Amino acid sequence: MVKEIFDFGLLKEFLNNFPVVINAMSGVTGPYVRRIFQEDLCSGNPKSTFLNTEPLPDFGGHHPDPNLTYAADLVKILKENPELYQFGAAYDGDGDRNMLLGAGGFFVTPSDALAVLAANLTTIPYFVKTGVKGLARSMPTSGAVDRVGKKLGLNVYEVPTGWKYFGNLMDAGKLSLCGEESFGTGSDHIREKDGVWASLAFLSVLANKKIGVKELLENHWKEFGRNYFLRLDYENVDGEKANKMIADLENKLKSTNPETLTQEIVNAAKESGAAAAPEKYKIAFTDNFEYTDPVDASVAKGQGLRLVFENGFGRLVWRLSGTGSSGATVRVYLEKCDDVSVLGVTLDSLKDLVEISLKLTSLHEVLGVTGPTVIT
Numbered sequence: 001m002v003k004e005i006f007d008f009g010l011l012k013e014f015l016n017n018f019p020v021v022i023n024a025m026s027g028v029t030g031p032y033v034r035r036i037f038q039e040d041l042c043s044g045n046p047k048s049t050f051l052n053t054e055p056l057p058d059f060g061g062h063h064p065d066p067n068l069t070y071a072a073d074l075v076k077i078l079k080e081n082p083e084l085y086q087f088g089a090a091y092d093g094d095g096d097r098n099m100l101l102g103a104g105g106f107f108v109t110p111s112d113a114l115a116v117l118a119a120n121l122t123t124i125p126y127f128v129k130t131g132v133k134g135l136a137r138s139m140p141t142s143g144a145v146d147r148v149g150k151k152l153g154l155n156v157y158e159v160p161t162g163w164k165y166f167g168n169l170m171d172a173g174k175l176s177l178c179g180e181e182s183f184g185t186g187s188d189h190i191r192e193k194d195g196v197w198a199s200l201a202f203l204s205v206l207a208n209k210k211i212g213v214k215e216l217l218e219n220h221w222k223e224f225g226r227n228y229f230l231r232l233d234y235e236n237v238d239g240e241k242a243n244k245m246i247a248d249l250e251n252k253l254k255s256t257n258p259e260t261l262t263q264e265i266v267n268a269a270k271e272s273g274a275a276a277a278p279e280k281y282k283i284a285f286t287d288n289f290e291y292t293d294p295v296d297a298s299v300a301k302g303q304g305l306r307l308v309f310e311n312g313f314g315r316l317v318w319r320l321s322g323t324g325s326s327g328a329t330v331r332v333y334l335e336k337c338d339d340v341s342v343l344g345v346t347l348d349s350l351k352d353l354v355e356i357s358l359k360l361t362s363l364h365e366v367l368g369v370t371g372p373t374v375i376t
């Protein structure tokens, strides 16, 4: 199937001079990594490295989660060998999620990876054959892909977190590519997110353009503008406290007079030392995301609190994870859109939004924590 989707000849030629590190994290992708990458696509490049390709029932004692915290060893290898490795990928235990990195550990946010793929889908044989029907992202995923949809005249659906919403759109023939900030990317070749597919798709774009990861991203931002994006996870916190924090925030966003709320936000931004002009923080709307499925008309309510600023300045989103394994997990998503300064540092660009989130929620005090457990 993968050989029909991608141009293996092109990929193989490119990978001959493009050493990669692929980490299967002792999950189910191990045999696929060996067969597709090690024995086929990268067989002409002995420098390419494949890690943890033996599936283990306990994942080798590690958390098989492909993010900057739990796949830190992959980041380290790329950082320590910036001249050698040009690309890195890691997959989670069941292989549906993926993390992509460039030389030196350059991190590609899943939101940006989705946008880059969307902008270049027609370089992949499968999409040349099927055409591009539409795009979709989960609500907390950054709007980077929306910029691409707008330019290419493609529908971009915004759905709640959870793959089933994409499935409905795919079944109805409305969707070719979709993704989530939680490292899931997929297409209608199957109805699921697919980590190995996502990295092959991304490598196909690189092979087509014959450039590296950082250059691809920078060119993309220069062409489309950039959505700086951060997700802060507060894992394993007290469930009751987390629920109360979200409920109190929802009340506050609903009941506070907009001028008072804006003033509180402007003050917090100033305290961060990175405030933009006060008028930038005018609030367009706040809500708890609600979705009506365009296919079966089902309604999903309470899918995450949003505070959206006017004129596309940016937004904050707060929600409780539906998947944490112990205790509750609060996720905070920060996003700022920039059409001009596209080569900045994410943490610097979002300092004000981090402070605003902390002030509006009193998160540290309420949850009894000193910071997030995972920053993506």
Ligand SMILES: O=P(O)(O)OC[C@H]1O[C@H](O)[C@H](O)[C@@H](O)[C@@H]1O
Residues within 6 Å of the ligand: 161, 162, 163, 180, 182, 184, 320, 321, 322, 323, 324, 331
């Ligand atoms: O943010 P969470 O509620 O923990 O969800 C994280 C992810 O969990 C699963 O993998 C779902 O299939 C995804 O759709 C979701 O994005």
